[in-house]
Amino acid sequence: MDTLNEILSSPAISLELFLSTFVLFFLSIALYFSVYILLKYKKDATSSQQYELEKKSFLLSSIVKISLIVYIFLFGLFAFSIDDVSALIPGAMCGAGVVGSGEFGTSLVALKFIAIILSMLWISIDIQDQKGENFPYFQKKLYFFLFLYFLLFLTWLLEVNFFMSLSMEEPVLCCSNIYKADTNSFLFGMDIVEVVVLFYATYLSILISTYLQKRTLLFFLSIVFLYLAYISIVYFFSTYIYELPTHKCPYCILSKEYYFIGYFIYASLIIATYYALYGVMFSLKTKTQKKIVIAYSVFIFLISLKYIYYYLINNTLL
Numbered sequence: 001m002d003t004l005n006e007i008l009s010s011p012a013i014s015l016e017l018f019l020s021t022f023v024l025f026f027l028s029i030a031l032y033f034s035v036y037i038l039l040k041y042k043k044d045a046t047s048s049q050q051y052e053l054e055k056k057s058f059l060l061s062s063i064v065k066i067s068l069i070v071y072i073f074l075f076g077l078f079a080f081s082i083d084d085v086s087a088l089i090p091g092a093m094c095g096a097g098v099v100g101s102g103e104f105g106t107s108l109v110a111l112k113f114i115a116i117i118l119s120m121l122w123i124s125i126d127i128q129d130q131k132g133e134n135f136p137y138f139q140k141k142l143y144f145f146l147f148l149y150f151l152l153f154l155t156w157l158l159e160v161n162f163f164m165s166l167s168m169e170e171p172v173l174c175c176s177n178i179y180k181a182d183t184n185s186f187l188f189g190m191d192i193v194e195v196v197v198l199f200y201a202t203y204l205s206i207l208i209s210t211y212l213q214k215r216t217l218l219f220f221l222s223i224v225f226l227y228l229a230y231i232s233i234v235y236f237f238s239t240y241i242y243e244l245p246t247h248k249c250p251y252c253i254l255s256k257e258y259y260f261i262g263y264f265i266y267a268s269l270i271i272a273t274y275y276a277l278y279g280v281m282f283s284l285k286t287k288t289q290k291k292i293v294i295a296y297s298v299f300i301f302l303i304s305l306k307y308i309y310y311y312l313i314n315n316t317l318l
Contacts, residue, residue, distance in 0.1 A: 028149075068119040082095035096179070232303070276296075
């Protein structure tokens with residue numbers, strides 16, 4: 001109980017848990033309507049019941065859309081709350097120690113990242129469904145929502161258990177030890193420089209596949225890019241943000257000491273992945289192509305800026 005009281009003494013965590021529970025409550029209401037509509041809905045029917053179901057679907061879409069928008073913005077609060085609670089845990093210098101100390105920390109962060117991208121895609125499907133004639137994505141978006149709801153519910157369970165499992169007495173490792181420089185091999189025995197080269201090569205491949213409208217290839221590359229981006233941020237680019245070769249951490253870049261640059265970096269990566277998957281789901285028209293190119297290029301610019309600046313100033317690498 002003492003641990004619980006200490007955890008909830010953080011305003012950021014209390015607000016995060018309250019709002020995430022609040023969002024899940026409204027999504028649970030939407031889940032009930034979704035199941036009801038799917039059981040009753042017949043696409044080609046013209047009865048009064050079908051008309052009522054379509055009216056309910058507008059209410060359903062509004063509830064889900066607003067709830068998901070709130071959930072998306074809650075990711076920033078979650079990141080802030082992780083950093084905030086690090087002051088309560090012995091040895092934790094930033095969010096890395098907190099995430100590593102909790103039983104579900106790593107899984108929780110990964111699931112939240114995925115859930116945000118899928119939430120953005122659901123909102124896009126709903127918008128396209130409202131625009132189209134005869135609601136072309138009506139049933140598909142409801143089935144998609146069922147999957148998304150259980151993912152969000154699982155994420156909520158992990159989040160509650162994660163915060164409740166944190167110990168205020170047992171010391172944890174700091175980020176310098178968690179991401180220490182003894183990792184000499186990554187993908188297929190590649191070192192970090194080779195991974196970074198592959199990272200940039202994948203970025204260029206995404207641009208080419210977007211231009212050629214190769215949707216299957218774009219899907220594969222966008223997923224691979226996420227993994228390469230994570231490794232590159234932790235073990236290469238973060239060291240130039242901190243200007244310290246031994247400091248490797250994906251969480252410290254979120255702090256005010258580094259002008260909260262991490263929030264912009266991760267937001268641009270999420271948006272870039274979203275636009276790529278949006279193009280895969282619908283079509284790679286010129287407008288969507290431009291958004292994909294711009295989003296990925298903004299991310300590359302943000303993540304490369306300190307590295308280029310450091311090299312130009314010092315004429316050497318860390």
